[in-house]
Structure formats: structure tokens, C-alpha cells
Amino acid sequence: MTELLIRNGFVYDPINKIDGEKMDIAVKNGKIVEKIEGKRVKKINASGMMVMPGGVDIHSHIAGAKVNLGRLLRPEDHYKDVEPRTSKTRSGVGYSIPSTFTTGYRYAKMGWTMVMDPAMPPLKARHTHEELNDTPIIDKATYPLLGDSWIVLETLSEGRIDECAAYVAWELNATKGYAIKLVNPGGLEAWGFGRNVSNIDDTVPNFNITPREIVRGLCKVNQLLHLPHTIHVHTNNLGKPGNYENTLKTMQCVEGLNHNNRPLIHITHCQFSAFAGNDWRTFESAADKIANYINAHNHVTLDMGQVVFSDTTTMTADGPFQFILYQLSGNKWINGDVETETSSGIVPFHYKRSSYVHATQWSIGLELALLIKDPWKILLTTDHPNAGPFIAYPKIISWLMSRKAREKMMKRINKKARSKSLLPTIDREYTPYEIAIATRAGQAKALGLKDKGHLGVGADADIAIYDLNPEKTDLNANPRLIRRAFKHAAYTIKDGQIVVKGGEVVKSISGRTFWVNVEAEKALVETRILKEKFAEYYTVQYENYLVPEHNLAVSAPIQVHAEV
Amino acid sequence: MTVSMRPKYLFKVPVNARNISPDAFASQTIDKIKKFEVWEGNKKRTLGELFEITGESGETPKETSIQVTGDLRRVKRIGEAMTEGEITIEGNVGMHLGEKMKGGTITVTGDVGSWLGAMMKGGTITVKGNVGDYVGAAYRGSMKGMMGGAIIIYGNAGNEVGCFMRKGLIKIYGSAGQFVGIHMHNGTIFVQGDTEGRAGASIIDGKIVILGNAASVLPSFTFDDVKKKVKVDGEEILGPFYSFTGDLVEKGNGKLYVAKAKNQHLDFYEKYL
Known part of the structure; x- marks a missing residue:
């Protein structure tokens, strides 16, 4: 294993509260160590450069059955971007x-050195792992997508939380998953x-349960299983005007659960869930309302789902939403439909600067972040590739760090969207420290x-060095310069x-595949009931x-000991 | 200023020559042009290895004209994305000629392969011979075909002429294959000869004029009227024509004009007048 010494860089390490301090980072056997000496040590001169931990992406559709169907659906997307x-390296194609x-x-x-694929239908786990x-x-x-699984819905509607937890534990082990996705x-x-x-209080047809009970139930399950991540939620009514109320209700519904100041719920691609208005004509941003709530509460984390103006491909497990998108775009x-587990949909989509709705969506993402x-x-x-491909991250970083960059884009977007946007009133600019967070x-x-x-x-030696002198x-x-x-x-170091x-x-x-190995005493794994259900449903x-x-x-299994 | 090119031998495998274009040649010396990279099959070659190149290129693409003489049936992508200038081909040429072209002119005396002027945005392509399939079409999967300019063909054309066409003009003085103007969003297609049927399938808007025999009209088109004349690119063409609107399957409002003279089998429509 190589021994590395990264010298004199400006180090941004928010977890250890290091903000741009000039220091050396030593690496041995794929881990970060206190110090390192000797002739075999390879030295990297990072003076005048930023040193950050390797990037992590909490939500990016990079593998699985629907991603692959998206590839098949869009030869014209690959045609314009060939590697x-x-x-x-091997040859390949882009774009979205x-x-x-x-x-x-x-x-x-x-x-970036770690990426989470956020939507795996459990039935397609094998395919997803082949691609990963x-x-x-x-x-x-x-x-794994567990919010609509029949066994989850049945156990939750009958109040059998422990059994649901045992089932989720088994499902995570069976599909080699990492967190509960709804x-x-x-x-x-x-x-x-x-x-x-x-909405969140509507009863699910054929099951005596509401989305509120599903979210609360799986949040409790998450706690019982001591999973590393919270529940990862794509809200009801996503992508519809006026959905922010429902988003607030989703965040509120888990408020009462005990959490020791740790987050309980992750609302993903929140931009799509922060729409106000009654229809597309009265559509506007509700970013301020979501932000007010988040600023006053500690049990929620969000990710942006920032729109980038480009020709991209939307793909989600939210089949009904994709049907609406198809009707809107005519594409x-x-x-x-994935049996008793979930659904899915794919629609190519072009976000245009000239469109009021798209430009407002662009603004909502940045408003939330700021x-x-x-x-x-x-x-x-960016909820890659739904709001834009991940290669747009440098652009988004520049928008967050520079008011000038935002203003430049503002001049080019739809007039009505520009006049309604909150961005001109916001002076905040992210520091490199905040970008690292x-x-x-x-x-x-x-x-x-x-x-x-x-x-x-002791941390994994995943390090990114950027040629930028703060x-x-x-x-x-x-x-x-930020974008470039x-x-x-300048360097990416992995392990x-x-x-x-x-x-x-x-x-x-080869990177590692992380999964959570839950040890549950009340294991359903070999129980007769599960096998019977399985024979009946699958x-x-x-x-x-x-x-x-x-x-x-x-x-790379992560061992977790559950309470059930 | 003209650059003359002649293939040194008969190409047996496809040659990908996307940099035979006035934009690439402008303000380059012949020696430099000879060093341009091209692919012959899976082998990287230089233009000088494949072609004899003489003459002189202009300062700007507009002043540059390229003349290629010989059998180029295996040579693909000539004039790709060219913006100005002129290419003249004496002989037959391969696929993707003038793809994504934005301006300038291409003239061919022989036959051309498929995908002629696919996704072009401007300029003019004139072909004296016959042409393959997908003239002015969109790339597979794309919904944006030809977006401007003109393609004039004196010979016959293959299937799916103007697939997903959005703007511009395609004129065919010979006959055309099946599915003329399929998925067309706008623009004009004129066929002087016969077509093999299913013209205008899935069109949303635009105009298709067929002077010769149209083997069939799709049932998803509604019959409007008999018209005495039709305008194509400002020029009046005398009929009379059966006029149809469609494709109703796509809620389309495209127009299909089929000359009465050569389409006796469509006269039953007249009873619906």
C-alpha cells in the first residue's frame, strides 16, 4: 500500500472543525494517520490548493433496472456525449x-468518492448490484424501496411494528440495502x-392505512433497527403546485418521536416538494416556508434536487408523477409496476430557461440552500438525473458561492420567474467550509x-484536492475559477x-459496496409466515x-444490532 | 479558393471523415490538412494517406470550397456541422452527409447513402442521384429532426424522408419510399414522383405534397377538400389535389396533398364532399 503525505494544503474538514488551516495530511494503508515518515512516502505538494474529504452524494440514480431502461430509451442522449x-479507462457514453x-x-x-443509489426495487436488487x-x-x-411493500403495509396497518421491523431487517439483508426509502x-x-x-391523510386503497402512518411506522422501525441513516422520503404529491403543505405535514408527523437531537427523517430532492400555488399558472416558490420550518427544527435533513437547465431524463419510482410529466411534456x-413492491416511470425532460415553471424550480433549489x-x-x-446530471455540481457550487454567478444566470431566465424569485434579496454566499459541509x-x-x-x-483516505487558492x-x-x-x-485519492x-x-x-447487516433476534428470516407470504405474493x-x-x-457490511 | 481531393484507393471499410469540411480546412495549409486525423475502420489514419490533396484553402470557411472526386461510398460524415462554404462531390458518397449542417452548400453528382442532412439547421444540399433512407431525419430516439435549410434531390429517396422534421424544405423530383414525413412537426416535403404509402404517419403539423401515385392514405387522416393548387416554398403547383388533415391519432393538424391525376383509387373520397 502506498504511503502518502499531502503537504501544505488549505484543509477543510468540517467534522473536525478545521477551516482552511494550512496543514499536512498523512495516509497509510488506505487510512488517515497521525504522521508518517520514511523514504518511501510519496509527497504531494498541495500548497495553494484546497484539501477536502472525498465528496459524498446522498441521492443519485446511478444503477438499477430503471436507470438501465433510461439508457435504452435515450440513444440520442448518448450520441452527443461519447468518451x-x-x-x-474504458470507453463509455454520457450524458444524463x-x-x-x-x-x-x-x-x-x-x-467524489461515495455515491448512494437511492431507489432500488427489492426485486431488482440483483440487477442493481451487478451495475454497482x-x-x-x-x-x-x-x-431498497420499502414504503409500498404489501408486507410493510399489512404489518403497519395492524400495528405490528416489531414484525414490520423484522421484515425490514430481513429485506435489507436480502437485498444488501443501506437505508429505508419511501x-x-x-x-x-x-x-x-x-x-x-x-395527501398524507388519504387512505391507501385496499389497505386500511394512511401515508402518515406509513412514514411514522417506518421511522419507528428505523429507530428499532438502529440504522445508520434516517428514513429517506420522497413526499406524496411531489412535483405538483401547492405540495409544500404536504411536505411540512410529512416533516411534522414524526416530530413527536424521541430522537436525542439526531435527525429522524430525510426529505429528498426537496425542491420538487416546495411548490406553492393552485395550478401551474399560479405556481410559485414555497422555499421560504420550508426554510422557516427547518430553521426551527432539528429532526430533518434535506437535499436540494437543484434544477440545471439542460436536456435530462427524469426517472423515479413515483409512477403516477411520471404519468403527469408525460402528459405535460408529450415526450x-x-x-x-414492480409486483407488490413499487412502481416506476421514466420521461426525458428539457429544463428551459425561458419557461416560468422551470426557471422558478431553479430558483427554489437555490433559495432552499441559501x-x-x-x-x-x-x-x-441534483437528484441525478431528474433535475440535471451530476456533472453540473461545479456549476451549482459556483451559484452557491458567488452572488455574481447567480445574478448572471438570473439575467437569462424567464422574466416573470425573475421578478418573483427571492434570490435577489439574498446576499449569502457559501464559504469553502460550508461547501465542504x-x-x-x-x-x-x-x-x-x-x-x-x-x-x-482513522478515517478512510478518500481525499479531493482542488486547485483553488482561497x-x-x-x-x-x-x-x-470555482467551476473549473x-x-x-487536481487529485482524487481513494483508499x-x-x-x-x-x-x-x-x-x-474497484470501490466497495456498503450494506447494513442487521442482527435481529426476532428474525423473520426463516419463519414459515414469511415464506408463505412470499409464495402467495411473488x-x-x-x-x-x-x-x-x-x-x-x-x-462492506456495516454491523448493526437491532432492538427486535 | 478550392481544395481538390481524390481517394488514393477504393475504400473497403467505412472511413469516418468528419473533418472534411470548410470549417476545418479554412486557413490551413495543404500540408496541415494532410495531417488531419481520420478513421478507416478501426485504424487511425491521416487524410493525406487516404486522399491526394491539392489546391489551396481560403482564409475563412466562406471562402473555402472543397471538391472531392471519386468513389466515396464508404466515406461517412463529410461536411458534418459545417457552417459556411461549399463542398462539391463528383461521384457517390456514403452516410451522414451534411449531418447537423448549419450553413453553406453541398452538391453531389452521384448517389448518397442514408441520413443525408440529418438534424440539419441551415444551408442547402443538392443531390443529382438517388438517396438512401432517413433524409433530414432525427437521430434514433431524438425528437428533433431537420430544423432548417433545404434538401433538393433529383433522383429517388428511400424510406422515412423527413422523420421528426421541424422546419425547412425537402424536394424530391423522383419517387420516395414508405412513411414520407413520419412524425413531422413542421416544414414542407414535396415529392414529384410516386410514394410507397403511409405518407404522413404520426405527423403533428407541416405540409406534404405528393404529385405522383400515393399507394395509400392512412385511415387516421380526414378528407377536407379538393384543391386546385398548392404552394410549395412560394411556388404554386397546379393540381387538383385531394387535401387531407392528420394524423388524428396524434391530434395532429398536418396537411397531406395528393394529386388527383395519378390517384384514381382515391376518388371514392369525393363522395364525402
Whole structure:
């Protein structure tokens, strides 16, 4: 294993409260160590550069059945963005749904080293892990969709929380998942029968349960299982004008649960859930209302879902929402139903500056990020590829760090959207320290990853070095420099190995796949009841459903001891 | 200023020559042009290895004209995304000629392969011979075909002429294959000869004029009227024509004009007048 010494960089490590201090970072055997000496140590001169922990992405659709269907649906998306083979990397294609290898390389080139795939139908777990295995360099994990599973709905509606917890524990082990994902809780089940739920207190057809009970129930399950991440929620009514009230109710509904000041719920791609107005004509931003709530409460984390003006592909498990999007855009589409578990949909979508709605959406994401005072609560994502491809992160960082960059874009967007936007009233500009929180430290903390997102002794040696001098350049006035630096990391170090140098991949390694191995005493795993249910509900055999650990190229289980 | 090119041998595998274009040649010396990279199959070559190149290029793309003489049936992507200037091809040429072209002119004396002028935005392409499929079409999966400019074909064209066309003009003086103007959003297609049927499938708007025999009219088109004449690119063409609106499956409002003279089998429509 290489021994590295990164010298004289400006280190940003928010978890250890280091804000731009000039210091050395020592690496040995893939971990960060106190100090290192000797002739074999490779030295990296990082003077005049920013040193940050490797980036972490809490929500990015990079693998799985629906991502792959998106690839099949959009040959024209690949045609415009082709990556030739090099001596170190394989060939591939972009743009909005890059091939697996290109995904890994592009994340690494930006200095990101861990990415979470947020929507895996449990039935498609094997496919998802096959793709994750072929995504090089970065570490990854995936969240199984559990909010609409029949067994979850049945056990919760009958108040059998312990049994539900045991089932979720089994499901996480069976699919090698990382956290509980809820998408439009209750609504996807209803969509299987051509219906939807209209708000958090609507009863799910065929099940005597409301989305509120599902969210609360799974939040309790999450606590019982001591999972590292909170529940990861895509709210009901997502993408519809006036949905912010429902979003607030979703956050409020878990307020009473005991949490020792730790977050209880993660509302993902919040931009899509912060719409006010009655229809598309009266549509406006509700970012201020969401921000006020978040500023007053500590049990929620959010991610942005920032819109980037580009031709992208929307894909979510929210089938009914994708149907609406298809009707709005008239574009080609795919809609799917995954047996008793979830649904899905894919629609190509072009976010245009000239459109009032799209420009307002762009504004909402930034308003959320700038109005929420605590950067640990709002994390940077584009919900790749739903609001834009992940390669736009440098652009978003420049918008957050520079008022000038925001104003420049404001001049080019729809007039009505510009006049209604709150952005001109906001002076705040993120510091590099806050950027390090929004893109790394905060994400790792929200995910409960102890060895990621920081540069303390014992952490994984995942490090990004950006050629940007915070002392010499006035960052706020030079958004272009920010963009260039974050687009091509000077160095990306993964597990103590230099994988990217000067924005080019110099070494391709396999990343690990993290999953949560829950030890539950009251294990349902081999119970007769589960097998009976399985035989009744599923088209596949119980034995074929389980993803064995040897299917993961590099398995990294996190041991958790549950209370059930 | 003209650059003349002639292939050194008959190409047996496809040659990807996207940099044979006035934009790439302008203000370059012949020696530099000879060093341009091209792919012959999976081998990287230089233009000088494949072509004899003589003449002189202009200062700007506008002043540059390129003349290629010989059999270029395996040469793809000539004039890709060109903005100005002129390309003249004496002989046959391969696929993707003038793809994404934005301006300038391309003239071909022989036949052309498929995807001629696909996704073009401006400029003019004139072909004296026959053309393959997907003239002025969109790339697979894309919904944006030809967006401007003109394609004039004196020979015959293949299937799916003007697929997903959004603007511009395609004129075919010979005959055309099936699905003329499929998925068209706007623009004009004129066919002087016969078509093989299913013209205008899934069109939303735009105009298709067929002077020759139209093997069939889709049932999703509604019959409007018999018109004496039709305008194509400012020019009046005398009919009479059967006029149809469609494609109703797509709630479309496109117009399909089929000349009465060569379409006796459609006269039953007249009883609906």
C-alpha cells in the first residue's frame, strides 16, 4: 500500500472543525494517520490548493433496472456525449444517464468518492448490484424501496411494528440495502390499480392505512433497527403546485418521536416538494416556508434536487408523477409496476430557461440552500438525473458561492420567474467550509458513515484536492475559477491511492459496496409466515430473491444490532 | 479558393471523415490538412494517406470550397456541422452527409447513402442521384429532426424522408419510399414522383405534397377538400389535389396533398364532399 503525505494544503474538514488551516495530511494503508515518515512516502505538494474529504452524494440514480431502461430509451442522449477509451479507462457514453464505467470516472474526476443509489426495487436488487459492481472507483450503497411493500403495509396497518421491523431487517439483508426509502408512500401501491393518494391523510386503497402512518411506522422501525441513516422520503404529491403543505405535514408527523437531537427523517430532492400555488399558472416558490420550518427544527435533513437547465431524463419510482410529466411534456415514456413492491416511470425532460415553471424550480433549489441557515441540514444534489446530471455540481457550487454567478444566470431566465424569485434579496454566499459541509461532511453525517466525509485519524483516505487558492483569489468574484477547479480535481485519492491527477483518471480501482447487516433476534428470516407470504405474493421463489454476499464485487457490511 | 481531393484507393471499410469540411480546412495549409486525423475502420489514419490533396484553402470557411472526386461510398460524415462554404462531390458518397449542417452548400453528382442532412439547421444540399433512407431525419430516439435549410434531390429517396422534421424544405423530383414525413412537426416535403404509402404517419403539423401515385392514405387522416393548387416554398403547383388533415391519432393538424391525376383509387373520397 502506498504511503502518502499531502503537504501544505488549505484543509477543510468540517467534522473536525478545521477551516482552511494550512496543514499536512498523512495516509497509510488506505487510512488517515497521525504522521508518517520514511523514504518511501510519496509527497504531494498541495500548497495553494484546497484539501477536502472525498465528496459524498446522498441521492443519485446511478444503477438499477430503471436507470438501465433510461439508457435504452435515450440513444440520442448518448450520441452527443461519447468518451473514448484511454489506456486507463474504458470507453463509455454520457450524458444524463452515463454508462456505469463513465459514471464512476466522472464522479472521481470531480473529487467524489461515495455515491448512494437511492431507489432500488427489492426485486431488482440483483440487477442493481451487478451495475454497482461495474461502477469503478467510487464506493456505493443503495436504498431498497420499502414504503409500498404489501408486507410493510399489512404489518403497519395492524400495528405490528416489531414484525414490520423484522421484515425490514430481513429485506435489507436480502437485498444488501443501506437505508429505508419511501417514495410517495401509499401512492405507488394505489398506482398499481390506476389510483393515487392525494395527501398524507388519504387512505391507501385496499389497505386500511394512511401515508402518515406509513412514514411514522417506518421511522419507528428505523429507530428499532438502529440504522445508520434516517428514513429517506420522497413526499406524496411531489412535483405538483401547492405540495409544500404536504411536505411540512410529512416533516411534522414524526416530530413527536424521541430522537436525542439526531435527525429522524430525510426529505429528498426537496425542491420538487416546495411548490406553492393552485395550478401551474399560479405556481410559485414555497422555499421560504420550508426554510422557516427547518430553521426551527432539528429532526430533518434535506437535499436540494437543484434544477440545471439542460436536456435530462427524469426517472423515479413515483409512477403516477411520471404519468403527469408525460402528459405535460408529450415526450416518450416508460411506466412500470414492480409486483407488490413499487412502481416506476421514466420521461426525458428539457429544463428551459425561458419557461416560468422551470426557471422558478431553479430558483427554489437555490433559495432552499441559501435560506436554511445551517448547512448541515441541506445537502447538495441534483437528484441525478431528474433535475440535471451530476456533472453540473461545479456549476451549482459556483451559484452557491458567488452572488455574481447567480445574478448572471438570473439575467437569462424567464422574466416573470425573475421578478418573483427571492434570490435577489439574498446576499449569502457559501464559504469553502460550508461547501465542504454541503457536499461531503454533512452528507456523510446524515448517512451515518463514520469513516467518510472527514480527514481525522482513522478515517478512510478518500481525499479531493482542488486547485483553488482561497487566500489569493477572491472566490465570490470568480465563479468561473470555482467551476473549473471543482470540475477537474487536481487529485482524487481513494483508499489511499491516487486515482485522478490533473482531472484525468490515472488508476481505476474497484470501490466497495456498503450494506447494513442487521442482527435481529426476532428474525423473520426463516419463519414459515414469511415464506408463505412470499409464495402467495411473488412471482419468484424465495431462494432466488436473496442476493448473496458473493454477488457484491467488494462487500462492506456495516454491523448493526437491532432492538427486535 | 478550392481544395481538390481524390481517394488514393477504393475504400473497403467505412472511413469516418468528419473533418472534411470548410470549417476545418479554412486557413490551413495543404500540408496541415494532410495531417488531419481520420478513421478507416478501426485504424487511425491521416487524410493525406487516404486522399491526394491539392489546391489551396481560403482564409475563412466562406471562402473555402472543397471538391472531392471519386468513389466515396464508404466515406461517412463529410461536411458534418459545417457552417459556411461549399463542398462539391463528383461521384457517390456514403452516410451522414451534411449531418447537423448549419450553413453553406453541398452538391453531389452521384448517389448518397442514408441520413443525408440529418438534424440539419441551415444551408442547402443538392443531390443529382438517388438517396438512401432517413433524409433530414432525427437521430434514433431524438425528437428533433431537420430544423432548417433545404434538401433538393433529383433522383429517388428511400424510406422515412423527413422523420421528426421541424422546419425547412425537402424536394424530391423522383419517387420516395414508405412513411414520407413520419412524425413531422413542421416544414414542407414535396415529392414529384410516386410514394410507397403511409405518407404522413404520426405527423403533428407541416405540409406534404405528393404529385405522383400515393399507394395509400392512412385511415387516421380526414378528407377536407379538393384543391386546385398548392404552394410549395412560394411556388404554386397546379393540381387538383385531394387535401387531407392528420394524423388524428396524434391530434395532429398536418396537411397531406395528393394529386388527383395519378390517384384514381382515391376518388371514392369525393363522395364525402
